[in-house]
Amino acid sequence: MKVSVWKGGAEGRFRQFEVPRQASQTVLDVVTYIQRSLDPTLAYRYACRVGMCGSCAMTVNGVPRWTCRTHVDRVLDKDSLSIGPLKNLPVIRDLVTDMREFFDKWARAQGQFKGNRSKRDDFQAVKPASAERMQVDAAIECIGCGVCYSACDVVAWNPDYLGPAALNRAWTLVRDERDRNAVARLRAVAGDAGCHSCHTHMSCTERCPKQLSPTAGIAGLKREVAKSILRGEF
Amino acid sequence: MAVHLATVIYAVQGGLSAAEILVRTRGNAAGFAFYSLFVLAVTVHAPIGLRSVLIEWLGWRGRSRDLFLLIFAAALAWMGMRAAVGVFA
Amino acid sequence: MKKESSYWVFMVHRVSGIALAAFLPLHFWVLGNALQLDSFLAWTEQPLVKLGEWAIVLALAAHLGGGLRVLALEFLPWRDWQKGLAAAAAALALAVGLALALAL
Numbered sequence A: 001m002k003v004s005v006w007k008g009g010a011e012g013r014f015r016q017f018e019v020p021r022q023a024s025q026t027v028l029d030v031v032t033y034i035q036r037s038l039d040p041t042l043a044y045r046y047a048c049r050v051g052m053c054g055s056c057a058m059t060v061n062g063v064p065r066w067t068c069r070t071h072v073d074r075v076l077d078k079d080s081l082s083i084g085p086l087k088n089l090p091v092i093r094d095l096v097t098d099m100r101e102f103f104d105k106w107a108r109a110q111g112q113f114k115g116n117r118s119k120r121d122d123f124q125a126v127k128p129a130s131a132e133r134m135q136v137d138a139a140i141e142c143i144g145c146g147v148c149y150s151a152c153d154v155v156a157w158n159p160d161y162l163g164p165a166a167l168n169r170a171w172t173l174v175r176d177e178r179d180r181n182a183v184a185r186l187r188a189v190a191g192d193a194g195c196h197s198c199h200t201h202m203s204c205t206e207r208c209p210k211q212l213s214p215t216a217g218i219a220g221l222k223r224e225v226a227k228s229i230l231r232g233e234f
Numbered sequence B: 001m002a003v004h005l006a007t008v009i010y011a012v013q014g015g016l017s018a019a020e021i022l023v024r025t026r027g028n029a030a031g032f033a034f035y036s037l038f039v040l041a042v043t044v045h046a047p048i049g050l051r052s053v054l055i056e057w058l059g060w061r062g063r064s065r066d067l068f069l070l071i072f073a074a075a076l077a078w079m080g081m082r083a084a085v086g087v088f089a
Numbered sequence C: 001m002k003k004e005s006s007y008w009v010f011m012v013h014r015v016s017g018i019a020l021a022a023f024l025p026l027h028f029w030v031l032g033n034a035l036q037l038d039s040f041l042a043w044t045e046q047p048l049v050k051l052g053e054w055a056i057v058l059a060l061a062a063h064l065g066g067g068l069r070v071l072a073l074e075f076l077p078w079r080d081w082q083k084g085l086a087a088a089a090a091a092l093a094l095a096v097g098l099a100l101a102l103a104l
Helices: A027-038 A100-108 A131-139 A147-151 A153-157 A164-174 A182-189 A203-207 A214-230 B002-012 B018-025 B029-057 B063-088 C005-032 C034-043 C047-075 C080-103
Strands: A002-008 A012-018 A057-060 A063-066 A080-084 A091-093
Touching: A002 A027, A002 A091, A027 A057, A027 A080, A057 A147, A063 A147, A063 A203, A100 A164, A131 A164, A131 A214, A147 A164, A147 A203, A153 B029, A164 A182, A164 A214, A182 A214, A203 A214, A203 C005, A214 C047, B029 B063, B029 C005, B063 C005, C005 C047, C005 C080, C047 C080
Parallel strands: A002 A080
Antiparallel strands: A002 A012, A057 A063, A057 A080
16 A cells, blocks of 8 residues: 655655555554665654554544554555644654643643642542542543644644643643642633633544543533632632 | 524515615614614624634734724624614614 | 534634624614615615525524534533534524525
8 A cells, every 4th residue: 555654844745655454454553664664764653552652643644543543444545545743743753743832731721730738638538429520530531642632723723722632631620629729720721822712623522532522621611710700710 | 693583584574675674663662772782792792703713814913903803893883883773763 | 634513513603703794894884874775775686685695694593503502512511412513503504594595
């Protein structure tokens, strides 16, 4: 099959390779074959290769996916495949992107837990069946792979937009009854750069490899910000 | 919004004429009150919606964009009330 | 890139909003000239103008449907089927458009 792979940085071109088909072949298998047998200068990222770490995320036929979890059979388009780096992120080289901005936005969204107990205090019991805990459970499994960020149109249109992953993480903390940073966090996620710029395209929810729904979390953030404004906390 | 839509569809039945419309609307205080509120709602809603478009599709950053929207809102308010007065007063 | 239905509902929502925002000043101005309305109404009998009117009402219905969808997504408890609200918004818009088409 014919495989087009992005070579270069921000400037570059798609280079064509002829790759043999195998049974149960994944896109990561294809990239690895190319690097080992056809073009040793090809740069790409992977780690676990079993769909747990999210390192191998790339743009396959225009769609961001985990390449180790994408079977060639499922995405082959008339005997050809196109592989590029994740969109919405600066390209370091070939298929490798610079993810610093992705994680910086995570920090800007106050995506860190801030509690007020020390090891000397008794631990706080959180009922697993409480409504808040269940909302957190639905969103907590994010491993920061960047697929949602790469799929988001608003991230592409507005460089300041914090993005689905950062906002989703902020949501899990807003719903964490142990957290003490609520107002500062809501201020951080409100506004043009935050939750109010989500236009519910739901590309993030559609593409998340862990079936999370950042759209749901962002909708929750909008509600919480509205409530907070009404309470006069802003 | 839905009220306006229904009104438009009703009004358009069997053709339009100024006389037909104005005979029903002139001096109608309730109509004037409703549509004044409508003009207010539109004056607030339209610029807010346009703001996202200006930022995301035109890349218009900074105070000048919001100033433009304020002027647009003022224009809508003035023209809207002129229309409401013209039709209902 | 393949786009899901929510993207298209958003796009219709945005484009219809832009169309309405552009249409409004004209609409207000015409109404404000109520005394000269009849001559203007004669002009509107032209088929192209009728098409434009129908398009504007369709835009209004589509924008309303899209807006209701956004409100439902943001304020009602989250359910996965809410993606189907895109369909509901489209159906609403179509229904209104047809109603007007019959009247025109």
